[in-house]
Amino acid sequence: MLLLAAILLLTLLLFLLLLQSLFRFVTRKKERVVGFFHPFTNDGGGGERVLWCAVRAVQEMATDLPIAIYTGDPATPESLALRALDRFGVKLLQPIRVVRLQRRKWVEARTYPRLTLIGQSLGSMVLAWEALSAVKPLLFIDTSGYAFTYVVASWIAGSFVACYTHYPTISSDMLARVRSRTPLYNNHLSVTRSYWLTTAKVLYYRVVAWMYGLAGACADVAMVNSSWTQSHINRIWRIPNRTFLVYPPCDTLSLQVLPLERPTTPAYIVSVAQFRPEKAHELQLEAFVMALNDLPPALITEVQLKFIGSCRHQEDEERVEALREKCHVLGLQQRVEFCLNVSYKELVKLLGGAIAGLHTMTDEHFGISVVEYMAAGAVVIAHDSAGPKLDIVVEEAGQRTGFLASSAQEYASAIRHVLLMPDNERLQITQAARHRASLFSEAMFDTAFKKAMSPLITKCVDADSGLLTMKRFRVPGRRVNKLHTS
Incomplete structure (x- = not known):
């Protein structure tokens, strides 16, 4: 009985304290x-x-x-x-x-x-x-x-x-x-x-x-x-x-001054994204290794994938370490570079030399990195859903502005296509993409x-x-x- 009374009294006191806190707040x-x-x-x-x-x-x-x-x-x-x-x-x-x-x-x-x-x-x-x-x-x-x-x-x-x-x-x-x-x-x-x-x-x-x-x-x-x-x-x-x-x-202004023409040998592909599960970095590694397997031997040694992103806390660092381990399993340790917590100037420099940009998040609400690829002159290979599909990677004056994919096979096919396409075709795509990107400045x-x-x-x-x-x-x-x- 005494215990019940004590519990009721404690409950009443907590309720009164809550009311007092609420009154002061309001x-x-x-x-x-x-x-x-x-x-x-x-x-x-x-x-x-x-x-x-x-x-x-x-x-x-x-x-x-x-x-x-x-x-x-x-x-x-x-x-x-x-x-x-x-x-x-x-x-x-x-x-x-x-x-x-x-x-x-x-x-x-x-x-x-x-x-x-x-x-x-x-x-x-x-x-x-x-x-x-x-x-x-x-x-x-x-x-x-x-x-x-x-x-x-x-x-x-x-x-x-x-x-x-x-x-x-x-x-x-x-x-x-x-x-x-x-x-x-x-x-x-x-x-x-x-x-x-x-x-x-x-x-x-x-x-x-x-x-x-x-x-x-x-x-x-x-x-x-x-x-x-x-x-x-x-x-x-x-x-x-x-x-x-x-x-x-999106920082289209400083990126749009980058030259659209860039060397394709050696070539590198960028992936700009935070290291979170939904960004699907593993899918990119799987697609990248599939694409390398179908490229001419001379070109394989000239291609690199650069992961660019920030590590916010311990969980992100653990994800990066897991990706490094997967690179070893797939034999990509010499083909993949991790660029962590880069400054804005470093990001612009990396985008300015990239031949293509990867994006693999399902139902990405918008896709700022996709726009940055387009503004910088990197050919976009984005997920076929949500923001990239509906708002960004759409035709501009009848011209293709990039590629959409959803499976590892589709991404690998797009990567091969971009790496092997003639310079004039790449230039047409990047010009249309840059014009489209200006809408998101x-x-x-x-x-x-x-x-x-x-x-x-x-x-x-x-x-x-x-x-x-x-x-x-x-x-x-x-x-x-x-x-x-x-």
Whole structure:
């Protein structure tokens, strides 16, 4: 009896502490800040380029609104500004503020060996609570795809919410693969072999999709990076009037000055991608060795494959080591080079000499590396799905802009074709590809981003200047804003 009373008392105390914390959180005054939620500011990929280009755009739109970056990395304002310039060529106009997050493990996949999707989604809400408890901004911008944070930022903190979605957390394509029992990096073989496990996973995905839809609908402005992503987001979030297609910023300007003519002997192929399972580096090795086996002996010794990417943490380093071991197994140790954590200048130099560029991710939301290949003059060999298929590697004025493949055999065939094609044919493809790549420049991103964000930035400036006081009431699936003039 005493034990039960103690448990009830403890529960009551915890509940009261939670209410007290919630009250302090809700009543805390918002700061005149635009907060960018990007827990991994050292990922080195296209998402980080979007972050810095978006920060610069907001600085240009509202020069008097400070910028805060929510990150889990040990960074300083100076180090992040230097990284933006060195890695991506983006010069920030004003100093930024850094809000260090201590609970980033809540969004790391390794924290959730099972039920990873829902674990990371709910964990992002914990991380958002930490971020907004430190700095509650007028405008909360997520550039990493953590849609569940919008619930905390919008419903509880009362901030305006904007987001740039690179890849839907869950999509109808994922559901279709589970139903069809197709094994992939996120659909284990043990699940595909079991009817009951497949049924359970489909139900699980449906529940997550429903929750994801509610969370995504909290966004005042949602920007997506491709036609494929837009289709899925519109289907799940159901806010098409607030969803805008904004192609990600690709460094086409500095790459387009590289000469299209380049030596083919010796020749090398590049693969620019983070070392993550979905990037399918092993498929590239398998295709590369198949292509070498069918090339003339004299040409084989002149061909190399260069893996270019960043290692974010121990898991990435382990993947690189596994790839090195596979190179030894396949006899490619002299044919494959790993270029890790290269600077922006080094990346441009490597792209400028590449004869071709490989991309093998299934359902890549967009494919910034594909655009970079095209702008730099490397013939693209990309996966036949999603962004590359729908938006990027399409004909330009009736001319081929690259090759699409899905199997190791198809990739090997395309590699052989590119290595053996006449110079005039290669030049025609690269010229058309470079023209196509100009559609995805930083300037195009800047224009589209500012157009989508302009009404929201204006509201923030008005609210900050005292012309408008925004009291926001949140109900799942609905949005009611009460505007009070001062």
